Amino acid sequence: MNDVKTGRGVATRRAVLGSAAGLIGSAVLPGGWIRDAAAAETYPALGTFPEGSSGDSVFIGIAVPRTGTYAVPGEDELKGYQLAIEHLNAGDDLIRKISPSTTKGVLGKTVKFGVADNEAKPNTAVQAQSRFISQNKAVMITGSVSSAVAVALNKLADREKVIYLPCISGSNDTTGKDCARYSFRECFYAYTAANAISPVLIKNIGRDKKVAYLTPDYTYGHTVHQSMEEFLKPGGWTTVTNQVCPLGASDYSAFLLNIANSGADVFVNINFGNDAVQSIKQAQQFGILSRQILAVPYITPFLAREVGPDVMQGVYAATDFWWTLQDKFPLAKMFVEAFDKKYGYKPEWGANAAYLQVAFWAEAVERAKTFYPPEVIKAYEAAPTLQSTVGEVAFRASDHQLVRPVVIIRGKKKADMKGTDDYYDVLEVVPGKDLMPKPDVLGCKLGSYT
Amino acid sequence: MLSWPNFLSQCFNGLALGALLALISSGLTIIYGTLGVLNLAHGAMFMLGGYIGYEAYAATQSYAVAVLAGALAMVVVGVVVERVIIRFFYARPPEDQILVTFGLGIVIVELVRLAFGSQSVQIPPPAWASGVTIIGFLIYPTYRIVVLGIAAVALVALYLVLYRTRLGMVVRAGIEDSGMVDLLGINVDRVFMLVFGIGAMAAGFAGIVNAPVVALTPDVGDTILVETFVVVVIGGVGSFPGAVLGGFIAGEILSLTSMIDPSYSQVMLFAVMTLVLILRPQGLFGLEGRE
Numbered sequence: 001m002n003d004v005k006t007g008r009g010v011a012t013r014r015a016v017l018g019s020a021a022g023l024i025g026s027a028v029l030p031g032g033w034i035r036d037a038a039a040a041e042t043y044p045a046l047g048t049f050p051e052g053s054s055g056d057s058v059f060i061g062i063a064v065p066r067t068g069t070y071a072v073p074g075e076d077e078l079k080g081y082q083l084a085i086e087h088l089n090a091g092d093d094l095i096r097k098i099s100p101s102t103t104k105g106v107l108g109k110t111v112k113f114g115v116a117d118n119e120a121k122p123n124t125a126v127q128a129q130s131r132f133i134s135q136n137k138a139v140m141i142t143g144s145v146s147s148a149v150a151v152a153l154n155k156l157a158d159r160e161k162v163i164y165l166p167c168i169s170g171s172n173d174t175t176g177k178d179c180a181r182y183s184f185r186e187c188f189y190a191y192t193a194a195n196a197i198s199p200v201l202i203k204n205i206g207r208d209k210k211v212a213y214l215t216p217d218y219t220y221g222h223t224v225h226q227s228m229e230e231f232l233k234p235g236g237w238t239t240v241t242n243q244v245c246p247l248g249a250s251d252y253s254a255f256l257l258n259i260a261n262s263g264a265d266v267f268v269n270i271n272f273g274n275d276a277v278q279s280i281k282q283a284q285q286f287g288i289l290s291r292q293i294l295a296v297p298y299i300t301p302f303l304a305r306e307v308g309p310d311v312m313q314g315v316y317a318a319t320d321f322w323w324t325l326q327d328k329f330p331l332a333k334m335f336v337e338a339f340d341k342k343y344g345y346k347p348e349w350g351a352n353a354a355y356l357q358v359a360f361w362a363e364a365v366e367r368a369k370t371f372y373p374p375e376v377i378k379a380y381e382a383a384p385t386l387q388s389t390v391g392e393v394a395f396r397a398s399d400h401q402l403v404r405p406v407v408i409i410r411g412k413k414k415a416d417m418k419g420t421d422d423y424y425d426v427l428e429v430v431p432g433k434d435l436m437p438k439p440d441v442l443g444c445k446l447g448s449y450t
Numbered sequence: 451m452l453s454w455p456n457f458l459s460q461c462f463n464g465l466a467l468g469a470l471l472a473l474i475s476s477g478l479t480i481i482y483g484t485l486g487v488l489n490l491a492h493g494a495m496f497m498l499g500g501y502i503g504y505e506a507y508a509a510t511q512s513y514a515v516a517v518l519a520g521a522l523a524m525v526v527v528g529v530v531v532e533r534v535i536i537r538f539f540y541a542r543p544p545e546d547q548i549l550v551t552f553g554l555g556i557v558i559v560e561l562v563r564l565a566f567g568s569q570s571v572q573i574p575p576p577a578w579a580s581g582v583t584i585i586g587f588l589i590y591p592t593y594r595i596v597v598l599g600i601a602a603v604a605l606v607a608l609y610l611v612l613y614r615t616r617l618g619m620v621v622r623a624g625i626e627d628s629g630m631v632d633l634l635g636i637n638v639d640r641v642f643m644l645v646f647g648i649g650a651m652a653a654g655f656a657g658i659v660n661a662p663v664v665a666l667t668p669d670v671g672d673t674i675l676v677e678t679f680v681v682v683v684i685g686g687v688g689s690f691p692g693a694v695l696g697g698f699i700a701g702e703i704l705s706l707t708s709m710i711d712p713s714y715s716q717v718m719l720f721a722v723m724t725l726v727l728i729l730r731p732q733g734l735f736g737l738e739g740r741e
Contacts, residue, residue, distance in 0.1 A: 066568075067560075067668075071669070246713075248669075251467060255712055257460055257463055258456060258460075258709060260459075261455060274669070277570050278570075282664070305569070306570050
């Protein structure tokens with residue numbers, strides 16, 4: 001895709017001749033020396049650098065689930081990426097408000113991208129992104145709905161020295177024990193979600209309640225379940241059952257019967273994607289929703305559109321972004337309008353996360369003035385305050401997690417909805433800094449830059 | 451959640467799950483038994499039956515019309531698929547048959563995704579079967595009880611066709627020895643076409659009957675296909691009674707294991723399948739020595 005104009009040998013010789021002094025000064029650095037066309041400085045070859053950025057365009061590898069249980073949030077996410085890249089290449093106002101160093105493209109280069117279906121499976125995702133890295137010399141890879149995918153790509157990114165940006169990933173592990181030097185997460189996650197929604201639940205539902213969990217059987221489900229138990233404990237809430245179910249089940253009757261017979265007051269459903277739609281719809285058929293209060297600590301995009309307001313009314317949920325935040329944040333308004341104009345619907349939170357991830361990355365590269373990954377990472381780690389669709393945010397250098405608010409919403413009655421997409425009341429926008437764990441709590445140890 | 455009420459609820463639920471699995475599996479096993487083709491597009495046909503029913507429901511708002519349309523349309527789809535694709539693969543090696551039906555499944559799923567998108571579509575249960583039924587301690591969705599009834603009736607109907615009609619006799623003879631049936635001067639070609647149509651109908655019928663229970667998505671047949679294979683292996687490949695018994699066994703395993711530890715319910719299903727394969731490789735009702 002990207003024709004590499006500078007042969008490695010030629011560039012090396014030229015670089016050596018051109019900056020002999022610099023070479024002597026930093027002879028400890030490994031690798032052959034190559035002159036970066038964009039920056040005046042010289043950096044050694046690393047990952048897809050410099051081949052990936054030697055032409056007049058750079059390539060981003062996008063892999064989202066387009067089939068299977070996470071296909072719906074995957075498609076929304078993809079649209080967010082496409083809009084962001086279009087805005088980058090055009091130097092649109094919105095992206096320049098989030099990435100003020102941007103003029104047009106990234107470091108003057110047009111951004112191109114490829115899309116693959118990761119099927120929400122780690123193996124498929126790693127294969128697809130490895131292809132983008134080896135064949136297209138991707139300077140950045142991105143996309144996830146499953147945390148299993150995000151964690152696998154974190155490892156790939158550290159190994160291949162190519163920056164990876166997870167999109168939707170709710171597991172504590174993504175910026176916890178499986179964090180990566182080459183990975184940065186934008187969205188909220190188990191710990192912050194549970195920390196934000198638990199006080200709201202205790203305040204509105206009362207103390208000493210019994211909880212039944214429905215938990216998808218992988219890193220995301222387990223960490224959300226753990227975090228919810230941790231933060232509901234102060235309210236005296238106890239777990240009566242935790243129904244661990246496989247990813248992509250279509251029938252939840254056995255699990256739901258156990259929940260129906262558990263005597264729980266509150267039903268915490270951690271399922272995501274179509275699993276959330278199926279299990280909530282079936283829970284209603286079993287009469288569970290009329291006897292237990294449903295709470296969704298990590299809400300899947302499009303849930304209300306799919307199960308309808310009759311099911312979602314009164315349901316408490318935590319989310320990353322909801323479009324009516326446009327009344328509160330001017331950038332949200334710009335984003336929602338641009339997205340709606342292009343795609344004909346209000347963006348869900350995956351699209352917002354994708355857009356922000358691309359914009360933040362562009363800002364980091366512009367600040368680094370090079371695509372050399374360690375410099376880009378350091379630009380991220382300098383943790384500048386960034387403008388976003390949810391107000392001011394900043395990455396945390398210690399675990400590469402964005403400190404950002406969590407939005408608590410509650411399903412509206414059909415009669416109270418103003419328009420077809422107005423499914424939720426925004427109850428609270430809980431500031432991120434109060435929600436974050438101390439950096440070492442989740443076990444993050446970042447790897448090496450090179 | 452070990453308690454008597456929950457145990458009995460789960461036993462009943464296993465029955466309801468099992469009836470549906472039995473219905474889908476019987477389609478798969480009849481096709482394999484007669485034609486020798488392992489139809490990996492069976493899950494896609496289950497899904498397609500649901501979507502055709504959905505379209506019919508959207509047009510008429512009638513549950514009965516939706517079920518009829520879903521089932522009958524799948525007979526047509528089955529016959530067309532058999533004539534256009536499958537019949538050219540009877541003489542080909544099993545790998546080719548697996549590849550072509552697997553590919554067919556992908557094409558069907560992605561065509562439906564193209565037409566309907568990945569977001570789920572919903573068919574409500576008929577008004578007379580919505581809500582919950584309370585039988586003592588058991589609170590169960592009324593429509594799921596209806597599904598159990600419908601599946602049972604459909605299984606009996608399939609049994610009658612297979613064991614009480616001339617077509618059924620030919621099909622069963624074909625399962626035993628299709629070469630011999632051919633030698634007897636029976637038009638095996640036409641029987642094969644009909645069998646594929648009936649197999650597809652069983653899948654499509656189950657798909658539309660199950661549609662109000664789930665939210666219909668293009669991927670809804672994927673997990674079902676895997677469970678269906680387990681059922682067929684447990685019951686004995688090619689055996690109709692095996693598919694029925696296997697379906698109920700699988701349903702009970704899924705339900706009862708979930709009571710002790712839900713994360714093991716899928717594991718148990720495969721563990722039992724493995725056990726059957728070790729102790730009785732041909733399956734519970736399978737005939738020894740048949741491929």
